[in-house]
Amino acid sequence: MNLLICARCGARTDVPLVEPDEPVIRCAACGHRRRFHRLPLYCVTGPSGTGKSTVARLLGERLSDRFVVLEQDVLWLAGLRDPADDHRAFRSAWLRVISMIHQNGRPAVLCGTVVPPELEPLPERALFAEIRYLSLVCDPDVLAERLRARPAWREWDEPRIAETLEYTAWIRSCADRMDPPMTLLDTTHVPVEATAEAVCAWVTGG
Template identity: 50%
Template sequence: MYNVCPACGQYSEEEIDPAGPHAVCPACGHRQRFRRLPLFVITGASGAGKTVVCLGLVEVLRECVVLESDILWRSEFDRPEEDYRTYRNLWLRLVKNIAQGRRPVVLCGSVVPDGFERCPERRYLSGIHYLALVCDDDELIRRLRARPVWRGSSDEA
């Protein structure tokens, strides 16, 4: 929605004017107003409890859109050499578009802050706030070993 200029049809994610805030088309100069809302990220190691927390937040944070980051995961995003940048930028683009409906996003998934901060779509957000879930190592191992085989984590613990 905000990467294609409504005036000339060109695609760009290169320039914004935070004072507006406006997306600015580099081809024709058209300025498209948009809302800059924060993103709230709940992160942590596999087994730390992100999914359980995410499910609970859906019930209590009615003013937010609560999402689990794994819903968009596909094998073509498995590119550690680029630090999963394509995947993370896709998430930020989705968050930017959801924000236009006046609701911030709470995203539950494994990410370090640098993973989002270097993405071009980051500029469309007013801020990113991180909460890292942690638990005792022995508890983490117990949780990973208790997972079903299809999750692929019980042998790694």
């Protein structure tokens, strides 16, 4: 299941060699070729407070017969955090985990804050047919109030809220110019059930 370990010679790599015209991974050590499920990954992203975690719970109920829904924060662990390297270990770990999940034949929906420049340059990106990005967004005043209403243990002070509002403005201004572009979904005045239905339609192409 681990695509980074050769099934023939046992060699391990951090840079998978995927043949461009078919879903085949090749071992750099012995040349062994192995077919694999090269599926798309769907990222439901956006700033904190836009509704990702709430929507993720509903997506699991609606999509579990066809997709595996995952919440990114469960791997937000000290050993995977490295701000100096843009948390590369954290992002690579997720792509490796999802590539193994995909070998069961069902694509994954990853819910968590991520943008194309954080995943597209990684070597593990080659294990996916494509990565699609849908970013939830929210009007600044509403978003700020949502963050202020969170429990104290989440430590949402005013400087952190201001930083999130700046990040939201950046997402709105740059989404269509990223590679690949990000689709935006405004959750400001939309009930969570309706947001979940819209996300499901985006994932399934409906």
